[in-house]
Amino acid sequence: MTIQLTTAARDRMRDFLARSGAAAGVRFGIRRTGCSGFGYTVDLAESVGENDHVFDDDGVRLVVDAKWLPFIDGTEIDYQRQGLNANFVFRNPNATGECGCGESFTVDPAA
Structure with a gap:
């Protein structure tokens, strides 16, 4: 089992962790949401x-x-800046579809 970070994502997470002081790490997961079923979460x-x-x-x-x-x-987490926007971007090999806005994704229920 693997989760990979790009250099940009790793740097951004290090920044979060340095400011938090007592965090055990960065929690990465999903929650049920959106029109496609699941959305990603990134928190301390x-x-x-x-x-x-x-x-x-x-x-x-x-x-x-x-x-x-x-x-x-197998997900790769990246951090991208585009103009005034900055956010984490997820490349998940298990996702079988995404909603039009890219905020949520689906997986094959048989997997």
Whole structure:
């Protein structure tokens, strides 16, 4: 199981972590939302639970609830700036479709 960060995403997460002080890492996951079913979440992880899997990417700890791993295994997280907008971008090999605005995605329920 892997989650990969681009250099830009890793730098942005390091910035978040440096400002937080006490965070255990960055929590990456999904939630049910949007017109396609799931949306990505990126937050500071206050702690690491017994059901969490921790990925280390060059010193950045990504904390992922094990129940979401089948949906996001192999995802690459990037951070992009376009004009006044900046956001994380996700390249998920498990996504079988996305909504028109790109805010949510679907996965094959049989997977």
